[in-house]
Amino acid sequence: MFINSNINPYQNFANYPFVKNENMEQKKENISVKSNLFETKNSNIDYKVTYASEFGFRIDEQGFFEKDLNKTAKIPLDYDINIKSIREISKQLIKLDESLNYNKIDLPRLLNTYHNTLRTINPQFQDNDNAFLNKSQILELNQGYSYTHEGKILKIYENINILQDAKKLNINLNTLMLDNKVGDFAFNASIENTADNPILRPYLNKQAEVSKSxxxxxxxxxxxxxxxxxxxxxxxxxxxxxxVSNINFQKIMSGEIDIQDFINENNKEKMSFDLYLHINGVDKNNTSEDKLSIFFQQYVNYQHNINMDEFVNSSSIYALYSKKIAKDFEKIRDDFNQNNSNIDLQKINIQKEILDTQFLENRKKQASINKILHSYLNAMA
Known part of the structure; x- marks a missing residue:
């Protein structure tokens, strides 16, 4: 969702020394103009102070980015983006990838990628306004989705309960070395304890409603x-x-891989972690991740030699285990493939692909313009 780069091709040259000097002179001039405003009634001068930020885009006195960020990110111009929120997001990005710093974060791409997903799955975000939504309106939105590594949307979760069930189920899938990638819009976090949520503070109105941005x-x-x-x-x-874990899950859901064949293959050379839990009487549905972590370490260090071919062919334990897993997956597959008839996944993915392409095309044009400006400014320096 972000691109590592030593130079942000979308910066507005706020970080260049010669531009800073020019801005200092302009600021002095603006201060003079501001003092004259108190002496001149009905003046038409529009005075506004902006400041350079560490992200290459300018902010106003309240910490909101200028609209050139919105234009570059191809998100609605009405959206207000506060630098405090971006700094908190950046901390999470840097935590994910320690090689990153503020200058390397591709802020336009980040905003565009997430907004495209939000917009295509929730039609309410296709309007370019920055309307405030109350709790009931937020709960009416689609709450999450399943997706592939390439970003294709596979399923939409319409309410919070279905979404939470999918996330909980995924822990159980992981013990089978399967993975259902689940995206959560975190709308529940936007309606609970909003006053204590530092991300939301700049986007709340007096009625505790939250803006789209x-x-x-x-x-x-x-x-x-x-x-x-x-x-x-x-x-x-x-x-x-x-x-591969995600691809195998998709293939099982589509029927391309038979679950029984997958179980057998997963226990062909060595015992799978899921079977290890079953043999040891561990109910993975009611076991915390901390305990699963302990069991996994025990499984990794498991030194007991066992002939899996003999075990599979002769053990009633394995037969009962594989039968149970196959039955469980019948329901998992039915639930996963059951979609609201009003939700057109093909249309959603086409729209998302178009939006992603438009951003990349706009980026190429902007990069060409910036290259010319770089050459011009370097020549004038």
Whole structure:
């Protein structure tokens, strides 16, 4: 969702020394103009002070970014983006990737990627206004989605209960080395304890309603925070759960892979972690991640030699285990493939692809313009 780069191609040259000097002179002139405003009635002079930020885009006195950020990110111009929220989001990004710093964060791409997903899944965000939404309106929004590594939307979760069930189920899938990538818009975090939510404070009105831009920033922050939490608390290493785990899950859901064949393959050379839990009487549905982590370490260090071919062919335990898993997956597959007839996933993915392409095309044009400006400013320096 972000691109590492030593130079932000979308900065407004606020970081260049010769531009800073010019801005200092302009600021002196503006201060003089401001003092004259008190002496001149009905003046038409529009005075506004802006400041350079560490992200390459200017902010006003209240900490809101100038609209050139919105234009570059191709998000609605009415959206107000506060630098305090971006700083909190940046902390989560840097925590995910320690090689990052503020100058390397591709802020326009970050905002665009998340907004495109939010906009295509929730039609309420297709309007370019920055309307405030109350609690009931927020709860009416689609709450989350499943997606592939390439960003294709596979399923939409319409309410918070279905979303939470999907996230809980995914922990159980992980013990089978399967992964359902679930995205959470974190709308519940925007309606609970809003006064204590530092991300939302700049986006609340007196009625405690949240603006659309606030919901966008809240979504980005909590998505990154959840990734960090999974990174630090996950009982399996990232090496174990990878893109193949997600692809296999998709194939099982589509019927391309038979679950019984998958179970057999998963226990062909060595006992799977899921089977290890079953044999040891561990109910993974009611076991915390901390305890699963302990069991996984025991499983990794498991030195008991066992002939899996003999065990699979002769053990009633394995037969009962595989039968139970196959039955469980019948329901999982039925639930996953059941979608609201009013939700057109194909249309959603086409819209998202168009928006992503438009951003990249706009980026190429802007990069060409910036290259010319760089050359011109360097020649004039």
């Amino acid at each position: 606030g919901l966008l920033l809240n979504y980005i922050y909590h998505d990154l925070k959840e990734q960090n939490n999974m990174k630090s608390n996950f009982f399996l290493s990232p090496i174990e759960i990878n893109i």
